[in-house]
Amino acid sequence: MFDVSVEEVFEAYKGRREGLLDALTCDIDELIRQLKSRSNEDLYLIGFPDGAWAVRRPAYELPVLRPEPTIGINRVMIRSSNSSSCKSSKRVKNGEHHDAEPVDESLWLQLMAVHSDAWLVSSAFYDGSKLSKLERSRLFDLINELEPLQVLVSRRRSRRKNKGKTTKFNS
Template sequence: MSVPSHPKSVDEIFQHCRSRREGLLRALTEEAEQLAAACSPERENLCLYGETDGSWVVDLPAEEVPPELPEPCLGINFARDGMQRSDWLALVAVHSDAWLYSVAFFFGTKLEKEQRAGLFQKLNEYPSLYEVVTGAAKSRSSHAGSGQPSKRRRVDMGSTSGAARASESPLPTGRLLTASDISASLKGRQAELFWPADKMWYLVEIHSVGSKNKSAKVQYTSGEFEELDLEETIREGHMSLITR
């Protein structure tokens, strides 16, 4: 699906900003060394841009005044060697979050009040870049498009002594959870839970099931627990039940 360069609807603006976020997230995590190398303090004022194709670039600010889009934080390269690398990445992440929201509401300023609120809910489905970079991602706000608060809680996989087992794709022996699976018989079953923020499937064990309110309590291999809204999880296709 192509990303509109001049989005107008809530969904188009969300798609536009989500693609830019993917680029920024990549720069601040898996490609952090490349980012740091591109931010030499000997260069002029530099900005970190997330692109609509999911890539990122460190470049000078736009020359036109006013620019086509709000500008990211200027001069991120000058602080690179003046603090711990993790602190520098966290600082850049904060400003990148601010830039993403400024871009979203730059396009969303012509939306109606309710539409702007809906746009914010969609954006807030994902943890902030700062939360991801610092490992402080604790919660997810709302299911995109549902308009209802999500019961999913973003756990910190690195907060316990054991690392959470994760993979890029679910086990071939598994299948997506369905509504007909929701019963007490799920207790003790193993499954995999998908997190869109890092695009990984995490192994969990189902500790309890609430058949009436369609909920479940699961435990990650790291020891972390999470309460799930099973109807939401099924709707999103985010749980793969490992077959016996």
Template structure:
């Protein structure tokens, strides 16, 4: 398993070793799960699940020599067997098994002098396979989270977030929050009020008028609008703010 002295193992050989051990551990946690469950008797001493290069597995005591020839799997997996539901216990063993496989593969990589590119290639080859945890829990059969959830979530958040004002050529968007509901009047009076309100749309920090090419944000306490740059808030940061408080309102709460 070690290879002859001064004859380093290749990335392909280490990956073959990884794949064989992985297959054995997957069999223990899926096809041979009843046999594996019975062997993990909590009355026994610390037991470990080993995957072997020939795609088999064994539950046994850890190696006696210190330090061991290879990194050791998680100790005492049998002690937790009866303290949790079977599916949760199998998932826990799967997580530790994934960690052990990576440790063994990169142990060989370090021992046989893999350089940066070889380690990167080895990891890429291993990462192309589903993890044991994904296989045991069925996560690998689901759609990737970044394709199924991230894009709709981001787009809906931009549409529903009332704090952000993406620059527009008119003042209608910030006025929606700062202006009162207009009372029924003739067209001439309402037009004059709109012009007055447009002139009152000022930044609460610098006092400057609204500009169509600038990002604005509204305080949820005093309902005043601010240039993003005046209160050091960017559009990206505003995406994650549930309730924005301007510096003045934040200071008032702190004093209280």
């Protein structure tokens, strides 16, 4: 790991955050298209320091070089979407059968935002692992000045919902 400043780590954090925010708010249709087209793979959503985002497969290298985002984000969406289209499909939990419920797009995006927030913070502190105690504290304060993705995604989704756009993945 090379020496970095608080500002460099924070700028990378903001870029990754912006990419994830775009994926979860502006580019939702493209995100869902990519996840559904590769439904047989475990995928994750990643943001890059330059503000771009991508859907990727895990590298499966050991040891992992940096924190990884939540893997398998497409499984919940696809499984629930597919199972809800068939009236006879059931989920099995502890030997009991339950009707499969479709996943609401807003709820799935909220879950994605929460997991993305956690990954962003872990990545920032991984990148800043060589910072001093005071520098890490400053980095934490800078990060806390920004609203979490979960709040921003929720706010943007509620605006879209109020305009009459409520959707489910199986629609």
